Amino acid sequence: MNYADRDPALRPLLDRVLSSDDRARVEPLLVELGELAAGELDRQAALADANPPRLVQYAPDGTRIDEIAFHPAHDEAAAIAYERFGLAAMSHRPGVLGWPTKVPHTVKYALSYLYVQSEFGMACPLSMTDSAARILRLFDAERYADEIAALSSTDPALRKTGAMFMTEKQGGTDVGRTETIATDHGTHWTLTGKKWFASNPSADVILTLARVPGQGEGTRGLGMFLVPRLRPDGTRNALRIDRLKDKLGSRSIASGEVTLDDAYATPVGELTRGFRQMAEMLNVSRLSNAMRATALMRRAVRESLDHTRDRQVFGKPLFDQPLMRATLLPMILDTEAALHLVLEAAARLTAADAGDEYACALVRVLAPLAKYTVCKRARTVTGEAMEIRGGNGYIEDWVNPRLVRDAHLGSIWEGSSNVIALDVLRCMRRENAHTALADTYGDRPATRARWQHLRERGDNLLQLPPDEQEMRIGRYADELTRAVMETLLHDQADHETRTTDDGRALLVARTYSALLDDPAALPRPALDHFAALADGGPVPLTELKDAAHA
Incomplete structure (x- = not known):
């Protein structure tokens, strides 16, 4: 099985939207990742989902360490994404996967779409790592050159992961209610507050918003800060992971509640533009949400097609039953349409990054549109696929329950x-x-x-x-x-x-x-x-x- 080979829309679409050189470069990657997604990656994803991360707050001697213990399957899936395919690195420097330039966003999203068909959870820290490097590169590249290099590294000894801590208990949707306070110490700042939903809380590089005294109310009063896991002297930063969330889905990765207790931080870009800078990160993350939803839809459709071909009902395969075909038809069409939209937005993002202001304006609206419709539709398609499989579709031995659980997250993360x-x-x-x-x-x-x-x-x-x-x-x-x-x-x-x-x-x-x-x-x-x-x-x-x- 190869997921790229089983996709009737992916290769023809890439034939049209990529240059001939990029299309030739991506083909062996489609073959390799398509096979991994249908085999080894899928096995590791199932193991990671069944064995979620654990919070280890204290060392045996009683020292507070706040570390997260991951199952080896999580680490295998991470290595495939970050190191083998450089999915978080390819947008930020040439040379990844042999590309002479930065890899076009179209290629990145096409490859990520194959990856997510097996492992959804990892795409969250992967996206945040990619987006953190993007924000630092756009708004404070000189100051954070080392962090950008680490976030975009494929070397297991050097690479770092990123995170975005926005949500507070009293202010999720209404970011202007953020209560975390920033204090200026001249050479650095410290942050004090609580973040209620922090995915990848053990990240090396965390971007967050905090209230800058004297800067105003609402979002105008927020600055963006980088909170490193370790202080410059190598000691652990004053960041406590209070507990991990027991989530419905995306169970292979950690999300938690975090307390910043005079945590060491440095400003990113212009402090008066903190929310606007974070909005750039949000918009790209929203496109990633749509890509992930599309991948879940494709996996659900393929599972349904395979099941209906094998299942005999009233003397013939379900696949040949008229009502089943009428049920499958809109699932197939919406999945294919979603892939076209994601890769279109990705192409516009590549043009925007090259300075095309019109493309920038299009991405600004295409990303939320894609997230709105595709993530909602993924909930329906994965649910329909569960029903098509019948009783087995409700059993954890099969992939359908995981697809349904993960699909519901897309409509919540980065804005309901x-x-x-x-x-x-x-x-x-x-x-x-x-x-x-x-x-x-x-x-x-x-x-x-x-x-x-x-x-x-x-x-x-x-x-x-x-x-x-x-x-x-x-x-x-x-x-x-x-x-x-x-x-x-x-x-x-x-x-x-x-x-x-x-x-x-x-x-x-x-x-x-x-x-x-x-x-x-x-x-x-x-x-x-x-x-x-x-x-x-x-x-x-x-x-x-x-x-x-x-």
């Missing part, structure tokens, strides 16, 4: 769905983001009418009273996301019909559009070519043309 929808509304109010999306994706014949309608609805929404805007933004954000995904599916269809004789991508795009127009529709061509939709494989273009004229 309502918070994300309000962020989309903020983009619309400040930057007319809906207009930018319509300008970017609304000129294709297949989706032009939908985009014109969404543009007008967005304009009308902004004319409503603020309370009504907020009540309506959730549904509108979801429609924006699905319109972007529909457009991208048609872009892929146009590419493949020009360059190949295969009509599969065209069938996917047409079927997705048909179900957007009427969720109760039963698109006959899709059901007639269901095996090709499920697994890849040719769909003659002539048959689709005949169906279009029928």
Whole structure:
């Protein structure tokens, strides 16, 4: 088994969006990681999930150490991510995996998508390590050159991991209620406060927000600080891990409650821009959440396809039963559409990092849109896959319970769905983001009418009273996301019909559009070519043309 080989959308999409050189470089990595994800990584992930981390607060002599003991399977999975494939390093320096430049975000997210299909939890500290290096590089590169080098190292003796501590007991969504206090000592600062939900609490490099005296109230009063696990003299910093969270999912990694007790810290960037700097980290993390949700959907769909082919019911495989095909169809389509959206946003992020301001504005809205819709859909797809497997799907011997548990986290981390929808509304109010999306994706014949309608609805929404805007933004954000995904599916269809004789991508795009127009529709061509939709494989273009004229 190889997860890259079992994915009907991944390679054709990379054929279109990558340069020929990058496409050639990534192919052996797809083969290697796809095989690992279906084999050794999957075995280690199951072990790590069944043997979660333990907090060791004291050494035998009574010394407070606050260390976290991980199962060896966790360490094996970490080595594959950080060292073997450099998933946290590749965006920050050339040379990773032999790339002559920094690896494009498109490649990073494609490889991470394969990895997460087996190991979801590790993607959290992996993303935070990647994002911490990004924030330091963007806002304080000279001061933190050593930390950036360590966060982006693939050497097991040198590499460090990062974390982002934001949530406090009284202020999760409302970051402006942060109570942690920063005190200036001239050569450094100290932080005092409690962080209620701190993932990867044993990280080497922690970025957090704290209130700077005299700087103002709310988010304006917050500065960003780097809290190292060790002080410059090598002693343990004044950071206590009070307990680890007993989480529903993501059990392979540690999340805990942390007390900062005059912890040594140094400022990052401009203290008056602490929240804005953290927002940059949040937005990239939100795109990572969407990627992880997409990976869970792909794994769930593949598990369902394999089960329905093996399971005989009333004399024939479940896969051939009409109602089962109608159940699987939207799961397949939404998974494929989500992958297109994630890699599109990743490509725009690469352009933004190269100085493209328009791409930067698009990423600003694409990331929350992707998180809003894809993470919600992952909860449904993984739940449907559990039901498809029946009683076995509810048993921990199978992967389905883990997929369901992990899927629910995507809609919570880095902002719940309502918070994300309000962020989309903020983009619309400040930057007319809906207009930018319509300008970017609304000129294709297949989706032009939908985009014109969404543009007008967005304009009308902004004319409503603020309370009504907020009540309506959730549904509108979801429609924006699905319109972007529909457009991208048609872009892929146009590419493949020009360059190949295969009509599969065209069938996917047409079927997705048909179900957007009427969720109760039963698109006959899709059901007639269901095996090709499920697994890849040719769909003659002539048959689709005949169906279009029928």
